[in-house]
Each structure stands twice: as structure tokens, then as C-alpha cells.
Amino acid sequence: MNAEILAVGTELLLGQIVNTNAAFISRRLADVGVHVYYQTVVGDNAERLRQAVELARTRADILIFTGGLGPTKDDLTKETIAAVLGARLVHDEAALSYIEDYFARTGRPFTENNRKQALVLQGSTVFPNDHGMAPGMGLQQGDKLYVLLPGPPKEMNPMFTSYVEPFLQRLAGSDALHSRVLRFFGIGESQLEHVLQDIIDSQSNPTIAPLASEGEVTLRLTAKHALAEEASRMLDAVEAQIMDRVGEYLYGYDDETLHEKAVAMLRSKSFSLSCAESLTGGLFSERITSVPGVSSLFRGGIVCYSNDVKQQVLRVPAEVLQTDGAVSAACAKLLAENVRELLGTDVGISFTGVAGPDSLEGKQPGTVYIGISIQGQPSAAVGLQLGGSRPLVRERAVKYGLYHLYRKLEEL
Numbered sequence: 001m002n003a004e005i006l007a008v009g010t011e012l013l014l015g016q017i018v019n020t021n022a023a024f025i026s027r028r029l030a031d032v033g034v035h036v037y038y039q040t041v042v043g044d045n046a047e048r049l050r051q052a053v054e055l056a057r058t059r060a061d062i063l064i065f066t067g068g069l070g071p072t073k074d075d076l077t078k079e080t081i082a083a084v085l086g087a088r089l090v091h092d093e094a095a096l097s098y099i100e101d102y103f104a105r106t107g108r109p110f111t112e113n114n115r116k117q118a119l120v121l122q123g124s125t126v127f128p129n130d131h132g133m134a135p136g137m138g139l140q141q142g143d144k145l146y147v148l149l150p151g152p153p154k155e156m157n158p159m160f161t162s163y164v165e166p167f168l169q170r171l172a173g174s175d176a177l178h179s180r181v182l183r184f185f186g187i188g189e190s191q192l193e194h195v196l197q198d199i200i201d202s203q204s205n206p207t208i209a210p211l212a213s214e215g216e217v218t219l220r221l222t223a224k225h226a227l228a229e230e231a232s233r234m235l236d237a238v239e240a241q242i243m244d245r246v247g248e249y250l251y252g253y254d255d256e257t258l259h260e261k262a263v264a265m266l267r268s269k270s271f272s273l274s275c276a277e278s279l280t281g282g283l284f285s286e287r288i289t290s291v292p293g294v295s296s297l298f299r300g301g302i303v304c305y306s307n308d309v310k311q312q313v314l315r316v317p318a319e320v321l322q323t324d325g326a327v328s329a330a331c332a333k334l335l336a337e338n339v340r341e342l343l344g345t346d347v348g349i350s351f352t353g354v355a356g357p358d359s360l361e362g363k364q365p366g367t368v369y370i371g372i373s374i375q376g377q378p379s380a381a382v383g384l385q386l387g388g389s390r391p392l393v394r395e396r397a398v399k400y401g402l403y404h405l406y407r408k409l410e411e412l
Helices: 020-031 046-057 077-085 093-106 112-118 153-172 189-202 228-249 258-269 283-288 307-312 318-323 329-343 390-411
Strands: 002-008 035-042 062-066 089-091 119-121 125-127 136-141 144-149 176-185 207-213 216-225 250-253 273-277 298-303 347-353 367-374 380-385
Touching: 002 020, 002 046, 020 035, 020 062, 020 153, 035 046, 046 062, 046 077, 077 089, 077 119, 077 144, 089 093, 093 112, 112 119, 119 136, 125 153, 136 153, 144 153, 176 228, 189 207, 189 216, 189 228, 216 228, 228 250, 250 258, 258 283, 258 390, 273 283, 273 329, 283 298, 283 390, 298 329, 307 318, 318 329, 329 347, 329 367, 329 380, 347 390, 367 390, 380 390
Parallel strands: 002 035, 002 062, 062 144, 273 298, 273 347
Antiparallel strands: 089 119, 125 136, 136 144, 176 216, 176 250, 207 216, 347 367, 367 380
């Protein structure tokens, strides 16, 4: 089966919001064996939406709509689809009861247009909205399937995961898709693909799909089989081939992140952490503190953006700043050592460098040094030359810091 995603909303065309729904749905559809060939965005206009539906019906088996299920006049998705299909709209009693109860509990007046949110296509499978008002629905008519979902991601995402995905899996047949994501760092997408090209070209089941993100590369392995155990065996065999060639760059699976992996490694060693940030200005601390429960090991950090703070607070000698410079391996090591001692932690990490756009101390934008100090171990500094804009250099520096921290701890 193949699908087209139709996002409805003038605010999408105006650029007022980003269409994250399409990306989310495309990823989830791949997991159930449904290919997305087209994505369409239509404004809140009944005639243009009708035209988009007519076109989508000529080229897709499944039409998935997001948005336009609310109570206002410009929420016209259900009405337009009903008109195109010659279907009736009826109230779903469970949804209507839920909406009425909500207004009663909150003491807000229940107006007639709120009843509109409980309307569904007659004969459709109704998907409950556990995080909002308007339910979703799926209607099979002939050889086409129409799926209507709310627009807000906080409502659409959990509805799709809990109700729509199982619904589509049942329709997809006995062979389900089973996926595994391998996450790599320290190797570029083109290099990874080059090293694995013959493996990628020779695969049909499982399939291998590379995907690049900021400073990282992922491989999605997807096997199609009725039995989950057999699919897992197929994925294991392909993963073993990949690991023989690029296993040194693998750091995690599926939704794991570098900061989660680094925190998990610190926990496994019962190590505490502190940081000194010049180049990154607190970005490393933000990433680390996004992990729940990290307060048990992260003591804090010092943003040492100026040389005065490096010298007076973090005790970097003036001669080092004058001779080697703030952007140097020597400075990075001292920052990591001294913040570890000042905050009384087992591990200290530091970031110093040139984010750009201008050079500093005769060093080009993208020059980065990361210092790592572990109690009882020799301190080390990693030098990097990163490309990209100022925000990108800072983001990549943090990821490299997390990656090298993880690898250093892994060696202990």
C-alpha cells in the first residue's frame, strides 16, 4: 500500500507553524509497510481541498488528513471529505459525551459548535482523542482508505501511535515490518554509505536506509516477516555485517541520544560530573540536565566566556592564556581539571573554541578544543575543526564532547 498525507491549514502555507505531522506520520507508516509517495498542504478552502482529494485518490491507496476537525467555520475537513465521498456525518456518542463532560467539569459554557467536534463519517472506525476533543476516524470506501486526524501534534501523535498504527497493521496483512535503528557518530553519511554500499545494494529484505542528522548518522534496518522472532534474526544478521565494518562508530540504538548514553555511562561508574563552558555557553549543561534524575550526578557548571573568568574563577594561569591562548588544548585541559576540583566531582569536561563568524587568536571559526579530566586518570584534550554556522559549531561541539566523554568512560 502507498499513502498520501494531506495537511489542512492556511497557517501551514503562511509558515506560521511547521508541518511536523507529516514527518511523524511518514516515519510511523514505514514501520507498518506503507510507503508515502506524496505530501500535500492545503489551506482552509473547501474547493481547493476537494481538488486535492480528487488528485490524491488517483495516486494513493490511503489518504491521511491532519487538521480541520475543530469547532470553527474554517475547520472543514470532515465536511469536505463527506461531500466528496457522498457520506453522512453523524455524532459519535462516546466523543460527544466526553466533550459535554469536559465542559461540565470545567464550568465553561457548551456551545452548539462544540458538538461539531463529535461528528464522524458514518461507518468509520473512530479513534479516541485522549489528549483533546475531536476524535479521529478511518473509513474504507472501495479500494481507498481515508484517515482523518486532528492537527495539534500533542493530540495527533499519541492518537496515531495508540489507535491508527494498530488499525493500519491489521490492514497491511500478515507480514509486518520490524525496524531497528543503528546510531553512529564520528563518521559522515557519505563515508558510511560508501563503506556499506555493497551491503545496501544487495539487500531487499531487510532493507537499509541511511539518514543524516546534525553531526550524526543513523541506519534504519527494516525486515518484513509475519514472525517477530524471524524478523529479529534477519536484522541481527545484517547488523553483524555492518558492525564488522563500522562498529567502532556505533553508540546506540533506536531513540537513544548521546547525552542519555553519557549519563547512563556516568551512572554505571558512579561518577559525578561538572563542566566549564566557554564556546558552548551553557549548551552542554542544558543537554545533560534534560535527562531525568541527572541531579544525582551532575553538580553544575561554570560558563567562562571571558578570559577574566577563566583566570580568576577557574584558575587558568595568565601565562597559559598569553602563550597558548584561550583557544588551545592546554587551556581546555586546565579548565576540565580545575572545574572538577572546584566542584568536587569525579569527571570534568570543558569546551573552548571559535564559533565564528570571526576568527579569534589567529584561529579560524570552527576551531574547538574539548578537555576531559577524570580523577586518577591523565587529562586529555581533543582538537576539532568543525564546519557550519555559529549555532551549528556549538551544537556539534557539544555532541563531540558527549561522544568523547562516553568513549573515555567506556575504556575504564
